[in-house]
Amino acid sequence: MDVRLRALQQGDWQAVRQIYADGIATGNATFETDVPPADVLDSKWLPGQRWVAELNGTVIGWASISPTSARDCYRGVGETSVYVDVASAGMGVGSALVRHQVAAAEVAGLWTLQTSIFPENIASLAIHHAAGFRDVGRRERIAHLDGVWRDTILLERRAGF
Numbered sequence: 543m544d545v546r547l548r549a550l551q552q553g554d555w556q557a558v559r560q561i562y563a564d565g566i567a568t569g570n571a572t573f574e575t576d577v578p579p580a581d582v583l584d585s586k587w588l589p590g591q592r593w594v595a596e597l598n599g600t601v602i603g604w605a606s607i608s609p610t611s612a613r614d615c616y617r618g619v620g621e622t623s624v625y626v627d628v629a630s631a632g633m634g635v636g637s638a639l640v641r642h643q644v645a646a647a648e649v650a651g652l653w654t655l656q657t658s659i660f661p662e663n664i665a666s667l668a669i670h671h672a673a674g675f676r677d678v679g680r681r682e683r684i685a686h687l688d689g690v691w692r693d694t695i696l697l698e699r700r701a702g703f
Contacts, residue, residue: 545635547642550592550604555580557601558594565625570663572623573685573692588620590650593642595626595635602630605639607647610656618653618701624666636665640673644699653701658684658694667695675699 550558559580565571578586583606591607607620622643626636647655658681659666675697683691 544597545602545633545638546596547593547638548596549590550594550606554594554601554604555583558583558604561601561604561625561627564628568628569687570660571625571666573687575688588650591620591643591646591652593639593646595630595639597630602627603635603639605643607643607652607655618651620647620652620655622655622657624669631665637669637672640669644673648701654698656696656698658696661693661695667697670697670699673699 559577562574563577566574566577586608587606588609593605594601595603603624603626605622605624607622610616610619610621622640624636624639624643626639644655655675656678657670657675659670661667661680676699678696678698681694681696684694685692
């Protein structure tokens with residue numbers, strides 16, 4: 543398998559948004575219930591911290607980092623997102639994206655990466671643990687999804703510098 547990781551380009555938005563929609567549909571990827579428009583995602587995600595995985599010219603996954611706060615003291619802290627096309631699950635795409643994301647974040651000077659993952663999303667927890675993320679804690683009944691209280695596991699990774 544020849545998966546290529548590269549920076550997200552303008553022409554990738556349709557595929558990125560479709561993969562995001564498929565993740566939303568699982569009910570175990572995010573509290574979002576609708577895919578934001580590309581311009582909203584573009585303004586939310588840090589420049590230089592948006593990646594896609596491509597196989598034979600087709601985008602099969604993506605990863606991004608959003609700032610956790612507008613306050614200057616948190617400029618090196620980012621919240622990560624990683625999504626893989628359902629048909630490409632189990633092929634190592636998510637792991638490759640997270641490893642690439644971590645390396646690129648360190649080069650960019652981000653000192654802490656964090657993410658919140660539903661406890662039922664065992665695959666996502668595993669790839670984050672393998673990339674050096676640690677559990678900070680379980681946030682019980684943190685928010686509703688489709689009228690049901692859901693927990694998340696808060697994870698973080700500190701840079702090696």
